[in-house]
Amino acid sequence: MAKKKDDDGRKIVAENRKARYSFAIESAMEAGIMLTGSEVKSLRQGRATIAESYAQAKDGEIWLINANIPEYVQANRFGHEPKRIRKLLAKKTEIKRLSIAVQREGMTLIPLKMYFTPRGIAKLEIGVAKGKKLHDKRETSKQRDWQRDKARLMRGKG
Numbered sequence: 001m002a003k004k005k006d007d008d009g010r011k012i013v014a015e016n017r018k019a020r021y022s023f024a025i026e027s028a029m030e031a032g033i034m035l036t037g038s039e040v041k042s043l044r045q046g047r048a049t050i051a052e053s054y055a056q057a058k059d060g061e062i063w064l065i066n067a068n069i070p071e072y073v074q075a076n077r078f079g080h081e082p083k084r085i086r087k088l089l090a091k092k093t094e095i096k097r098l099s100i101a102v103q104r105e106g107m108t109l110i111p112l113k114m115y116f117t118p119r120g121i122a123k124l125e126i127g128v129a130k131g132k133k134l135h136d137k138r139e140t141s142k143q144r145d146w147q148r149d150k151a152r153l154m155r156g157k158g
Contacts, residue, residue, distance in 0.1 A: 008118075010115040010116065010117060010118070012113055012115045013046055013048050013115055013122075015050075015114075016050050018051055019110045019129065022137070023127070023129035023130065023131055024129060025110070025128070026107075026127075026130065027128050028125055028127045029090070029094055029098070031123065031124050031126055033087075033122050034086060035069075035122055037075075038071070038078060041075070042071065043116070044116075048114055049067070049068040052068075053066040053067040053111050054066065054111070055109035055110070055126055057102050060099075062098060062126075064124065067086065068082050068083055069082060107128055108130075109126050110126070112127045113125040
């Protein structure tokens with residue numbers, strides 16, 4: 001089964017938690033994924049990794065590269081390659097918008113979450129992001145720590 005449920009009823013299979021630390025995410029969108037049957041079975045067991053993956057816009061299509069969906073053991077000879085390139089499904093206008101954003105300097109497409117919708121369809125949340133420098137990462141960490149301390153102080157007083 002999938003790991004946890006989101007507030008929208010989505011079953012989250014994989015999450016790229018490092019992405020928000022390493023990248024400044026400007027916008028996010030949802031895309032479908034073209035999967036084989038054994039990949040869907042493996043995803044339903046919650047065994048995917050998207051931490052080191054990225055998306056690439058090429059020839060009017062978007063491709064998910066380096067995402068690891070382990071082989072489904074019961075699939076026998078009908079299995080799949082764990083790190084194969086997978087096509088992402090989106091509208092042409094969204095694909096065009098993403099490819100234009102990638103062509104700008106320093107922008108990249110980062111997968112943020114892989115999940116199942118309440119209808120059982122596998123989706124991927126993609127973010128258009130720009131890489132952070134070390135000092136930006138430190139500033140983000142400071143802000144997060146301050147927000148946590150502030151919440152702790154307010155809880156203690158009220």
